[in-house]
Amino acid sequence: MSYFSGQGRVFIGSRDINGNPQGLTFVGNVPDLKVSLSVETLEHQESQSGQRLTDLQLIKTKKGEFACTLEELIQTNLELSLYGSTTAVTTGTVTDEPIIATAELGKLYLLGKQNVSAVVIKAGATVVNIPDTTGYCLPDEYGAKIKYLMDHVDGIENACISTHCHNDLGMATANTLQGVLNGARQVEVTMNGIGERAGNTSLEEIAMILKCHKNIDIDTNINTTKIVPMSRMVSSLMNMPVQPNKAIVGRNAFAHSSGIHQDVSVKVPGL
Numbered sequence: 001m002s003y004f005s006g007q008g009r010v011f012i013g014s015r016d017i018n019g020n021p022q023g024l025t026f027v028g029n030v031p032d033l034k035v036s037l038s039v040e041t042l043e044h045q046e047s048q049s050g051q052r053l054t055d056l057q058l059i060k061t062k063k064g065e066f067a068c069t070l071e072e073l074i075q076t077n078l079e080l081s082l083y084g085s086t087t088a089v090t091t092g093t094v095t096d097e098p099i100i101a102t103a104e105l106g107k108l109y110l111l112g113k114q115n116v117s118a119v120v121i122k123a124g125a126t127v128v129n130i131p132d133t134t135g136y137c138l139p140d141e142y143g144a145k146i147k148y149l150m151d152h153v154d155g156i157e158n159a160c161i162s163t164h165c166h167n168d169l170g171m172a173t174a175n176t177l178q179g180v181l182n183g184a185r186q187v188e189v190t191m192n193g194i195g196e197r198a199g200n201t202s203l204e205e206i207a208m209i210l211k212c213h214k215n216i217d218i219d220t221n222i223n224t225t226k227i228v229p230m231s232r233m234v235s236s237l238m239n240m241p242v243q244p245n246k247a248i249v250g251r252n253a254f255a256h257s258s259g260i261h262q263d264v265s266v267k268v269p270g271l
Contacts, residue, residue, distance in 0.1 A: 010068065012080050025080065028072035036065045127186060128159050132175055135168030135198065143178030150183035162186035165201045167193060172201040177209060180218065191234040192242055192249065204231060204248040 010033065013024035040063070044056040070077045079085055128149070132142055142165070150156055163179035163186070165172040176187050193202035207222045231249035235242050244251040 032069040131164035135166035139174040142175040146182040164188040
């Protein structure tokens with residue numbers, strides 16, 4: 001078996017109807033390139049000699065495969081990789097874009113124009129809901145999204161930004177709070193944090209955070225003395241026990257034991 005190691009510039013292009021390359025394009029640095037040839041055959045074995053010898057062989061296909069790694073993610077390389085082409089899209093304004101009546105929270109709907117740079121809230125839109133449906137956002141990221149809307153959307157003062165956060169990574173409360181701190185004035189929450197998968201933002205946590213931190217200067221108008229009884233009722237009706245160490249409403253929330261503040265110490269590499 002022979003091996004070959006070479007260097008050079010790689011050009012890729014399409015072929016004309018006669019198989020000749022045309023319009024070759026330099027694709028930049030290519031750290032890995034492989035070319036393989038294969039032949040698919042159809043064989044027939046005789047059944048008279050007792051040895052089943054191959055007495056006929058037909059070539060079905062001859063195939064050459066080319067694979068390479070492109071380091072430069074640029075327009076021309078994407079076109080070549082996806083067998084596509086570039087189409088210029090003229091800019092324009094879409095007015096009174098209709099949204100279907102059955103629009104669902106968390107779904108994506110295409111607008112008449114792509115790469116929208118600004119959205120204007122017109123009459124009829126009273127609440128703009130910003131969901132973190134999979135609970136993936138970091139608090140700073142989620143807060144930045146709310147702030148961007150507050151700073152850049154025309155007519156935002158005529159609507160209320162609402163948060164809807166899930167707790168898949170344990171950040172629903174932190175994300176919701178960041179939304180409030182950056183301009184959201186409606187929060188979608190649930191008692192005891194009940195919700196899909198790992199749950200939603202807990203009503204009791206957000207309510208008590210805003211009540212305890214007076215400097216935030218937001219009054220929820222919630223009677224916080226009713227939170228624990230409401231929690232117990234929801235837990236009982238839904239047959240979903242509240243974990244003892246659940247913030248605000250857990251059985252151990254206001255208990256204290258000294259001497260167990262540090263049971264495990266974790267060494268972080270590099271620190």
